[in-house]
Amino acid sequence: MPTPLPDAPAVRLVLASASPARLTTLRAAGIEPTVVISDVDEDLAVAEATERYGPLEPADIALLLARAKAEAVASGLDAGAVVIGCDSVLELDGEVHGKPADAAEAVSRWHRMRGRSGVLHTGHWLVDDRGPGGATLGATASTTVHFAKLSDEEVDAYVATGEPLTVAGAFTIDGLGGAFVTSVEGDHHNVVGLSLPLLRELLGDAGIGWFDVVGGCTADTGGTQG
Template sequence: MRFVLASSSPSRLQILRSAGVEPVIDPAGVDEDAIIATLDRRGAAPGDVVQALARAKAEEVAQRWPADVVLGGDSMLLIEGTLQGKPKTVEATIERWQHQQGKVGELLSGHHLVTPSGTQTFLSTTKVWFAQANDADIRAYATTGEPLQCAGAFTLEAIGGWFIDRIEGDPSSVIGLSLPGLRKALYSLGFEVSEFWNRSLV
């Protein structure tokens, strides 16, 4: 049985590889903006939004891998009541950081697991304390390109780590996906984590 990651995220891949899993990479092609717009009209809670995105990605990819385990994920930053996804441009990243520096946000990470024995959706919430960064460093960080495709316009494990004062919660979730949550979901569906480790580890 293969472990399929319905994402092209380098951070999610890094976490799984570091944890002994070499997944099949099969990114989903769902219209995230359309899903978010529909849920906004319905007044969905922030956690429900990221879980719905994760579910849509996993379910699309799972159609191609019916005999395997498929994980979909999505992360967004909740700050002052507003959900924020990827900034995508340098200028948008600078604006985000000018607003969020010195504040506390919550990184919401939705996960959806599709397996032959059932499905499981779960949410990981981690508090993030953003540093007071000066304008020169904010611009320099944005122009590295690193935060452009990251939820909340930051990374914890790379250059962005300079500007995160602390977190409260699951570090792996902030980087890309929650290993503790994934372990619990696999157990609940009758799997062992070690089933998916590289053969050289077992």
């Protein structure tokens, strides 16, 4: 039966992301974050970092953008919250893929992905904005994703739904695209866009317990196995 949680968490978590999937993931874990969307120009942020540091690895790009989002949101908030920013990219053949620009790009990408494997990198950046000396730290979680071998008709039909145009890598694991992911190696939450185990580790490194951010909703304990 449902387990009651505290009415309000000890620490307020702010999610610096517009992703419904990330919000759903947190809520399912018993966390009701405040959502504040950043206005970061992702292409500009990557271009500036590349000019300064040289070519970036896919995992570094995800972390760079997660940090930019978290810091942008934290700078506009009153002190008293912990901000988590996330960004995901798909690495395929050493190339970085975010959201497709249009349907044609999504179709082309799926023609490359089908029957193969890619690595979904999600950068996580935490900013403790509760007072002087608050932590700011991050890390990237990487999960290998194995894709089914779709027919041309399936690719066209999937892209026509519009879903691939709204997500990094042009696929979901928790939506219509779930049927096209045969298996994953690593944290499946990371493929949705937010690794709960990594978030717990980052909070712990900042001196914040997992249940310090839990509250304000009801956790369903499930448990139907015999």
